[in-house]
Amino acid sequence: MTTGVGVVPYQYIQNLRNLENPAWFMDDLIDDPQLPHHRNPHEFVSPDYLADLGVLHWKLNPEKYEEDEELEKIRAARGYNYMDLLDLCPEKVENYEQKLKNFYTEHIHADEEIRYCLEGSGYFDIRDKDDRWIRIWIKAGDLIILPAGIYHRFTLDTTNYIKLMRLFVGEPVWTAFNRPQEEHPARRNYMINFGEKIGMPLEAH
Numbered sequence: 001m002t003t004g005v006g007v008v009p010y011q012y013i014q015n016l017r018n019l020e021n022p023a024w025f026m027d028d029l030i031d032d033p034q035l036p037h038h039r040n041p042h043e044f045v046s047p048d049y050l051a052d053l054g055v056l057h058w059k060l061n062p063e064k065y066e067e068d069e070e071l072e073k074i075r076a077a078r079g080y081n082y083m084d085l086l087d088l089c090p091e092k093v094e095n096y097e098q099k100l101k102n103f104y105t106e107h108i109h110a111d112e113e114i115r116y117c118l119e120g121s122g123y124f125d126i127r128d129k130d131d132r133w134i135r136i137w138i139k140a141g142d143l144i145i146l147p148a149g150i151y152h153r154f155t156l157d158t159t160n161y162i163k164l165m166r167l168f169v170g171e172p173v174w175t176a177f178n179r180p181q182e183e184h185p186a187r188r189n190y191m192i193n194f195g196e197k198i199g200m201p202l203e204a205h
Helices: 010-017 047-052 062-067 069-078 096-103 185-194
Strands: 023-025 056-059 082-088 113-127 133-139 142-146 152-156 162-168
Touching: 047 056, 062 113, 069 142, 082 113, 096 152, 133 142
Parallel strands: none
Antiparallel strands: 023 133, 056 142, 082 162, 113 133, 113 142, 113 152, 113 162
16 A cells, blocks of 8 residues: 555545545655655544634535535535535646646635535645644545644645535635744734644745
C-alpha cells in the first residue's frame, strides 16, 4: 500500500472513498502534493476532532443540488446568499499548474471558506492546534466549511478534476493572506475560539 510516494492502488482509492469524510495526519514528505501523503502507519482523524478545530462537514446528494432542501436550509441558516460553480482541471483552467501552486501555499481568509464538491475530488489540508497538517479528502457530496483564520491549503488529487460550488455571505472576497498572519484579526479570533497559538509563526509552505 502506498503511503505518500509512487502509484496509489485503485482498490485503495475505492476503499477510502467508502469512508465518511476521510481525513488523516500527513507525513512530512515534500514530493507530489497530489498524492495521499499518509503517515506510516496511517493515522486517521475523526469528524469530532475536525469539529474541535472549527471544521464543519455535511454529506449531501450532489445530483440534486439545484433543488436540495437540505442545502437550502444550510444556506439560509448560515446566510450564504452568494453561489457560483467552479470547474478545476487542466482543460478548463489557464495556467493550471501555477494555480495549483497558489492554492497550495499556506494561508488564511478573513471569512469562512465554504466548498461543496459536486464532482471529482481534492484535498483540503488544515493545521491542528499542534501545527500538524491534517489532510481532508473531499468527494462528490461533501460540503465543507473552514472557519475564518484557520491555516490551510488546497490541491486536487491525482484525478486532476473537481467541480465545486462556492458559497459566501454577501459579495465574495477570495483574498488569501499567506502565513505568517498571527496579528490578522481573523487569525486572532480563530485562536481565541479554537485554541492557543502553538510555536513560532512560520512562513507559508
